[in-house]
Each structure stands twice: as C-alpha cells, then as structure tokens.
Amino acid sequence: MSRQPRASGYFRTGYAQDLKLVQTRAERASLALLGAVLLAFPFLASPFLLDLANQVFLASIGALALMLLTGYAGQISLGHAGLMAAGAFTVGILFRETQAPFWITLPAAAAVGAVLGVVFGLPSLRLRGLYLAVSTLALHFLVVYLGGEYEAKRGFSTGILIDPPVLAGMAITSGHAWYGILGTAAVATLLLCLNLLRSGTGRAWAAVRANETVAAALGIGVAGHKLLAFVISSALTALAGALFAYHRGFVSVEAFSLFLSIQYVAMIIIGGMGSLLGAILGAVFVTLFPYGIEVALRALPGAQRYAGTLFAVNYAAFGFVMILFLVLEPLGLVGIWRRVQTYFLLWPFKHRPLAGRRR
C-alpha cells in the first residue's frame, strides 16, 4: 500500500521510492529521535524500569502477532496464551531433555507454533466469530493440559528451570543484554509485520476480513490465507513464548492462564484494532497498567491498609478501563494518537483541504 507523503515536495521518479517506509524528512527526524531515546534508555534507566521495558518488548511481539490475526485477517483467537505456552514448553522440554542451545530451541518453538497454527486455524474454515473464539479456547486448554502433564510426569511440578542462553561464549543474564535482544526482536517483528501487510498477503487478509465472498470472487484463496494468518501469527506468538521462557529462566503452566489471553486481546482492543502502532501502544499500556495502579494506590493516604486489596483493585480497574475504551474510544489509543497527530499535521487548518480532491 503506497502511502502519500504527508509533506509536499516528495515526488517519486521510480517505483522503488514508492516502497520506502520513511518518506519525509520530518518522519526521518522523528524516527531518529525515537531510535536515540531507545538506545539511551538502558544507560539511564533503573533496573526496575529496564525490566519493565523488556516486558513491554515481549508483550509487543505477542500483541503484533495477535494484531495480524485479529486486527488484519479478522480471525478471533482466545488461544494466545496456549500458543505462548507451546513456545515456552518447547524451549523447556528441548532444554531439559537434550540441552539444546537457543539457536535450535527458538526455531523449534516457531515450528511448533506454525504447526499448532494450522490446527488452531482449521476450525476457522467452518466457524466464525464467537464459535471460532470458543474453538481456539478449547485448544488453549489442550496445550496447557499437555504442558501440565509433562511437568507432573517428569517431576517438574513446580516448573522447568532453564539456563540463560549463551551467545558468543557469554551467558545472557543482565537486563541490558536482554534489552538489546528483546528490543531487536520486537523491531524485527514490527518490520516483518509492516512488510507483510504491504505485500499481497496483507492485502488478501484485508479482503478476507472485509468480505469473504467478495475476496473469493477477486480470486483470493480464502481458506489458504486464513490458515496462513494463523500459521504466521502462531509462529510469532510461540517465538514470543520461547523468549519469555528464556527471559524468565523458568517455565510453568501457571504463567499461561486464560487471563493472559484476555490481556493480549485487551492490548489490541485498547491499542486500536487494525493498526500495528496500536498493538505496540496497547502492549505498553496493558503491561504498565498494574504498576500504574500500584503507584496510584501507594500515593493514597494510609496506603498500607489497601496493600491486600491491590490485586482485586487491579482486576477491577483493568475491566473498567476496557469498558471505558470500548464505549468512549473504540479506535483505541491509536485513535487518540491520530487525533493529536492530525491536529498538528493540519495546523493551522482544521480540515484536510478539498483541493486535492477531484470534483
């Protein structure tokens, strides 16, 4: 999808220029600024903030994967936690049983995710909407059950411990190293998604989401593209699960409850459906939200007395925020961002000029 540059004077003399992701000087400058902030962050932030950033990166990968499936291809899935569990357990099992290094376990996790994607995706060929969601939910329980069985049968009932991955002879344990790895993984996922969506596949997904019959009439293989969406999304999710396992150094079924699936769905809804930026904003929001609530509660007088209720307040506030978003801002955080952006882009006008439109 070739986007029109937002500033004047950027004409294209070849199709290669059409494919550039960054079109204008202003975009390049703001991207450079963002890059500089991201690079400087680990050197300035406290270990706690650094850990938060790492959690955000992990959540972003998962949210981007779910956004591809739900936000673009239009297939609802509640099995996200199950897929993350599959990735994490692939790493755990391979590491425990064969001592395999990360460059084997990570591709293996992706492959398991892809296979599960086909399995998760098959119901989508017959089922839509709520029914599809329930079928993915069933698979979630299946994966979690298998993981639990493995833990119990092999005697890891409290969870599987995983050694930190070794890269170039160094064990990756520090928050800084993880920041680099997870940050790179998140950026790579974003670029992959961006380019996928600009390609024929992405357009086919959009067509399938808009109207399956019309998509089929346009010559798009509906079944194939639905399965492909599941495969790619599941592989990425499993990869996120695998990275999660390494980052934690520990795999346990408790970490992959249904609530995790709900959280990911919340990320893409709060972030804004149908936008990659939305997936990232949602990941940031949902990850930081409980900490925000905690800080807010601490600031109240007599904070000690509420300490026990923090967990409950968190859940309630989360649900409340979800409802607020659905009712007041269905476009999500990205909707707010676009409004702010438009305000400045159109400065000092309010509406887009009609001039460019043909009569």
Add this chain to the structure above:
Amino acid sequence: MREPATKLRTADDLRRTTAPALLLERARTHPHRVAFRAKTLGIYRECTWRGYAERVACTAKAFAAHGLAAGDRIAIMADACEEWLICDQAAQALGAIVYGIYPTAAPEEIEYQMRDGGAVLFIAENQEYVDRILPLVERLPALRRMVVIDDTALFAFSHDKLIAYEAMCAAGRDADLAWLEARTTNLRPEQPAFIVYTSGTTGHPKGALITHGKHLAATRSVAAQYPILMEKTHRTVAYLPLCHVLGRDIAVTLPLLTKLTPHIGESPEDLAETLFETAPTVLFTVPRTLQKMAAQVLVQAGSTSAFKRFAYNRATKFARAHVKRRWSGTAAGLPALVQAAWQAAVFRPILNKIGFDKLELVVSGGAPLPAETMAVWHMLGVNVCEMYGQTETAGGIIAGQRGPFPRPGNVGSVPEGFEVTLAEEGEILVRSADVFERYWNNPEASLAVLGTTGWMRTGDVGEWHGDNLRLIDRARDFLVTSGGKTISPSFIENALRASPYLAEAVVLGHGRKYLTALIEIDFETVADWARGNDVAYTGFTSLAQHPRVRDLIQNEIDRANAQLARAEQIKAFRILPKALDPEEEGEPVTPTRKVKRTAMYERFRPLVEEMYDDREEKLLAASAADALA
C-alpha cells in the same frame, strides 16, 4: 554546493536559431540532465535532454514518412503532456507549422480552426478528441491523418485516416540525433514555426503566425526579466494548455533557454496534487489559479478551530502591516524577524499543504491579476509578480514586475528588447524586432494591429507609473451608464472576484441606470462554506439557488461595493444556476474562461432584465406617447 548559472544567450544569437537546434545542442552539452518529468501511473518519469531529442528524432522521421513536409500545418489537441512537446519539436524540425486546439474547444470552434489552419495532421490526446474530430473529417479535405496518443479507449474505431501514435512512431524508430541534425540545419529561423490562436472575446479566433527565431528572441525577454531562472535548476509545473503562448513558453521554450524543468501532472485537473507532490520553485500561472488557491486557503483558515484561528489571525494581522513595509522597501530589522517567525509558525505549514512552500517566484500572466489576490499571497510569503504579454508579442512580455514582492497594481517595467509607448487615448503600443509575423489568412487584421509605423497596437489601455506600466483596461471594453458615467467593468469584476466564493463575475449596465452583475459561484469554496454552516444542497444548482448562499454572496458584493465609487457599485445581482463550461457549444466563455460579455447577456437575458425594473421608463414612455401623439 552552488551550481554554475547558465548564461542567457543574446537576442541576436537566438534570432538566428530554432528550437529544435537548441534542443540538439542541449542533448550534446547536457545529455544526462533532466529535461522534464511527466507523471504516468503515479511516477514522475524523467526524460533527459538526450532522451527528449531522440524521441523528437523518431517522431520527426515518422511524421516525414507520413508525408509531413515544410510549410504543412499540424494541429494538436491535447492537455499538457510530454507527447505535445515531442510532436511540436518534431514538426518544427521538419519545418512544418504547429498549432494547438484548446482541449476545451467547442465543436464549431474545432471545425473553424481545422479549416482556417488547414492542418494535414491532427494529433489527438485520446479517444475523447477523436470523437470530436471524426464527425468533421469529411468536411476537412486537407486532413490526411489523425494520430491518437493514448489509444486505450479506442475499441471499435475504424477509420482509414486514424493511427495510433506508437504505431506511427514505428516508422521512425531508426532515426538518431544525426538524422535530426541534418533536418535542423535546413531550417531557416525566419520561417514560421507555429500559430497561436488568440481566444478573442469577440468573433472568431485569429491565428498569430510566429517564426522560429523571433519566438526564441522574444521569449528571452522573460528570462531577462527574471534572472533567477538562470541561476539554478528550478522545478515548475506545466499545466496550462500548450496552445496558449504562455503554456508554450513554460513547457517548451523557457526550458531550452534557462534552467527551468517542467513537471507535467497526469492531468491538468490534478493540478493541486501535482503542485503538492512536486513543490515547484518557480511557477508561471494565470490569475484564476492563484485566486482559487488563495480562496481555498482563506476558507480553510476561516473554518479552523479557536486556537488555530487565533494564531492565524495574529499572523495575518502582522503580515498585513508587514506587506506594506515590503512594498515600500522598508522591511528590515525587527519586523522582518517577526515576520520570519510567523512565516515559520503559521504560513509555511499552510504553504506546505498546497505545495507552495518552496516557491521563490510566481509569475502571473494571461489576464489581469486582482491586487487583493496578489496581496494575500504576499502576506503568506509567496513572491507573486505580474507580467503582461500578448500572443502577438510572440512569447515575449511587454512588461513584467521584477520583484521580489512588488507593490500590486501595475504590471512592471519593460524588458530588454521591447519598447513601449502610449498612444493618444492611452493605448499601449509596442515596438520590437521580435513580434509575430501576421495573422494567418487575415491580412486586414494584421494591418490593423501591425500598422505601418513599426509600432504594434495592443488594444489595451495603460498609463505610466514611473517606470512601471499600469493596465487600465482592454480598449473598447468600457461601458457607459445612462447617467453618462464611463466605467471599466473589468476593474469592478476584479474587485468582486477578490471574494473566495465568486468564480466569475460579469458586470453589465451599458446604457442602464445602474450596474448589475451575473455571478458564478465557486463551487468548491461555497460547498465548503455550506458544509460548515449546515446548508443542505444536492448539487451546483441547488447550492447556487439556496437563499443562504444568496445572502453570502450579497455580503461579498456589499464588501466590494464599499471600496467602489457610487456609480461603480453593483445594485443587483443574480447567481447563475449552472457552472460555465467552455466545452459546451454556445457558452459565453472562451476556452481560457474569458467571459464574452455580450454573449453572456444574450444567454442570460431574462436574468439580467429581471434586475432592471423599468416600470418608470414605461410609465414615462406611455405618458410621453400621449403627449407626442
């Protein structure tokens, strides 16, 4: 890195050469430099000087193969497009005479020009123009071939004279620059190169015949008046019809003389998009475009939110005062800094939205530019200058404001190579070695304009303001009210047109008690206004007839009236129920949208008569008739 300026060749030099020869020279000296960019399928495809010359060579050879010889005429009916340039140069290289037909011309006009010019080749941009020429073919014995540039919509057309441009060019595929060189050396600069039909507001258009050398030498006056064109590579947008001499200057001739690089959009209708994408550094344009774009800016700024409006109002308030300082040449120091700050904060973002932020020079020609329009652009920080030329000055200009930021109200000084004097009644007379030869097939008109004294009559009335020429009016276009007042309607019309909501205003009132006006609303801006003010409409007519739109226009007229003397004020007006469309036969506008006043009256007589309540006269006449009986 500063690039070296190109040297402007002398007039004598240019008078001894031809455009195809200059093209070949460029192809030799700067083979890889971009000559122009033309947008096709979303991409501005670059054409180098060498590529340009090679395509001209192929086309010329193909033309020759189809029997085009020196002195033959060839007609092109197309919007500004690269093939126009190429066919034009190819035909000129063979010594043939090119003329363009306005893409908006009505059928009878096409027939007149085809007969008058006697073209043997007709180049059509697409099927649309083929459809217009086909019914006339039987009545045009001279016509041998019709060439279609874009034959995509040409199913089921079969005519033995019809051929696709691509197919025709196959005949000249082996032509190279040496072949073209051999043709151009045979060309004589004093031979005719092209005809430009003047879109007269009275009678049939007259074809001004212009020679190779004189055209180049005359067009040099534009480059001499605006030396900025020689300094560095400039982007410009070529969208004006090339059958007009100004359009030809921009797209064909000035690029050969200066460092102007034309950019051609996919269609002239996409002008806004083309401007936005290419962000030209120099723009030659007509007042209508400047007016329309200024109107859009004003309407947009008027409907913005509170804080933005506040910022805009403060900026304009300062700019309004500052522009006066600029005109009087005292803009320096602190005020200049403040203006620069407003420019960066408010005006530059506005200009960026319409692709005007890189403009160093805008030259308006072709028709008088209302002072208000010029002032608005100056306030926004765009250096708009006005120039004044005629088809008869062969592409050159009679006067041009050099700027930067000249005071509006005159058309500037006389350039090198032209002399101007005022005749007794103020008529502007021009003397130069480089004017048109004669009118095609019209010796009486030629004599009337060229005379015998060497001074060419322009038909326009002017006066001197120091070194600057000021245009008063087209000669003979005055009207006299029954009160005996002589009034220049175009002056009042310009005052009216300063409103963003008016596309066209025609002032009437010859021999009447008071002046009235017929108004064409500007559909885009009025529609914008309607959206913002909850006025429901379904189309042009329903919008034009809406009572609240009437009130809006009344306000605009009142505002204009406030600046006018009593006798010049518009006492009544009517809004035209439809948009004026030059493509429709019998419409009272020329293809360049100049209004034919008398035709306007004929066409909308009931509307006009409605405005003059003549009961009084009838009563007098009735009683007098009794007395005189």
